[in-house]
Amino acid sequence: MKDHLVNIGIIGLGTVGTGVARILLKQKELLHTRSALTFQLKAISELDWSRNRDLDLSHVKCTTNADDILLDPEIDIVVETIGGYEPAFSFICKALQNRKHVVTANKALIATKGRELFKIAAANGVDLMFEASVGGGIPIIKGLREGLVANTIESIYGILNGTSNYILTRMHQDELEFGQALQEAQAKGFAEADPTLDVGGGDAAHKLTILASIVSSGFVDFGSIFVEGITAITKLDINFAKSLGYTIKLLAIYRLVEDGLDLRVHPTLIPNSHLLAAVNQELNAIFVKGDFVGDTMFYGPGAGERPTGSAIVGDIVDLSQDLLLKEGEQSSKRTINPDVQVKTIPISQVKNRFYLRFFTLDAPGILSKISGILGDCGISISSMVQLEAHEKENYVPIVLITHEASEASMEKALQEIRKFDFVKENFLRLRVF
């Protein structure tokens, strides 16, 4: 470090990059008071300078060439806020190889290319930080790695995708169907034109990969996570869940079990008395259980220019501490060991309580046939709702909640039930918290 001046370069001035620049310019004095360091936004690289971002960049080098940052020997910390895989990946590699610390919010990249990136960082004696990649402005990564460092983390239940939570909240509160709620989310800017990654669960799985890697001090394969999105949930299911005292949320789940990690993303019925059931709109929350601390929860905005900027600047201040370390020392709090492969268990070995919703014809003995198959597979029913058919030949919904059963047994039972011609194809299986 040069006289306690920390030079920062931002690559990519979209929503998040703009937030970082705004904070570094506006809070310079505050950051100096709090850290006794001067954070200097030295350069920004961006291809499209036409957009008005309401920033005074008169003292910042503005360029279209990322190398102006990546090769500048004075830059201590590079902020990557381009998003996506390329050129973000190459830029981060180059920054690390040039012995610059890197901060990113790029969850897809960390989740799928983290192993490579952390190896390059370690080999070059620098750090790669990513607080903003999970939970937006919520300091959950710091909370897990440092605040709860004394704990073996036993479970994490996270509402990590704001788009899905917004859609489910609207479906709950205003009885919208999924499609209507999605359209509204898109109109309000909470969902992208192609919402697949959000409503399909992939985004939450990226974030879960990151959280699971942190708490297990190894690296989790993104591909090992079971993922199910929220697209099959109907207004009817929301209402059934409501009448049974549950709220449906898309949860990213980490559980430390005997044989490894149980990692999955799927919609889940949460009892209304649980704090997670009260996390609404586009907000995020992460419920964490540690063996010493017990139950904790971290809540806040999961996205947006200002919250994400807040998290990235938190990382920048953290990294600046590395610049004060003795020669040869490395900050020791940020250990994801990319060489350690974390063992996960397949979904078939997991046990859950299930919510099942069928549409069936109103014929005699249907319920006994369904419950018979469930019983044959060792699955017992905890509660049941069957509605009356008002006309013959009409399909009516039956909803069952089961006691705990293995996913494998449930899969087998559903294969059998599917064969009945009085059961319509579009049944739904959800899991209960």
Add this chain to the structure above:
Amino acid sequence: MKDHLVNIGIIGLGTVGTGVARILLKQKELLHTRSALTFQLKAISELDWSRNRDLDLSHVKCTTNADDILLDPEIDIVVETIGGYEPAFSFICKALQNRKHVVTANKALIATKGRELFKIAAANGVDLMFEASVGGGIPIIKGLREGLVANTIESIYGILNGTSNYILTRMHQDELEFGQALQEAQAKGFAEADPTLDVGGGDAAHKLTILASIVSSGFVDFGSIFVEGITAITKLDINFAKSLGYTIKLLAIYRLVEDGLDLRVHPTLIPNSHLLAAVNQELNAIFVKGDFVGDTMFYGPGAGERPTGSAIVGDIVDLSQDLLLKEGEQSSKRTINPDVQVKTIPISQVKNRFYLRFFTLDAPGILSKISGILGDCGISISSMVQLEAHEKENYVPIVLITHEASEASMEKALQEIRKFDFVKENFLRLRVF
């Protein structure tokens, strides 16, 4: 530091000290994996060694003389878990003067003697850490100082006293009177034999002093905080609040306003839709609004051997990073500047919405007289409940919720209303979130 071995001494093996020892012994390997450092519990000083704590201390020096820790040149970090003012204060001073980092959970000491202690720490180039002093196992201090470092903190609303929250929860959920709920809390170990500091609001005010000092990078005088406890709240008030859609919680409030900080501890009516209203039993939660991050919340257990131990060990791992710093450098994230006096505003300048509950005789024109005085003081009524008297000469409750008004106006109005002989003396004024 000696070869990346961090030597720790604990002074006081009560509930909290036992938790710290248990974690250091049980999680040694986990902490090594996560930090690449070896944390060695070298010595414990305690006067009463007769208690069985279920700890294997065969490799720990057990002493009754604190100097065996305070004067041991090999000890890097001293954990003070005696509690109270003396000898805790003297021990911490001596440890700092001997250039040992100190970790404590002692909120009363930090809140009232912090200015002196931080000066001694700074003068000796060591750190004094106190994560466990607020919110038990919740990493709120780290969250505010590091995670949200980029933010000017605009407001904090904290449920910081587990005893009071337990009592209020029992009053809400099971219609107990204050005295009954307190007795139960004492029987369950959630309240002390002398509960004054908890139910009187003093404990929450200690914690608020600490939080306000952190976020303002200065030092707040404990004496400048307005404090009101929960002892005057009756089952009747709880039920009125409930019927109006509110839950009563003891809140510690920090608000950054134009002329300084508005700091107070008092019972508050919180709308049921707010997440804080769902924080029940002995649990704590801190709702924080930052200018960039927006609304966040941190939730978890506010006390107990294991959660408090978790927070203290988090501090120990943090402090170990200081041992890797270059000669002459100091960790720059922990700035409470004891020389900066933080300006607070008196309660009379604060504006609030109020809940007022009177017992009055059922005589004609009473309501118009009360509302007349409120009106004269510029206070307008937002909602009102008056119950019917079943017998003459019986006092009946009247409950009013006002629009926003200054505390000074309300004080004036209450002085006038108090003069009416149809109003019983034991009226109650609460504040609305």
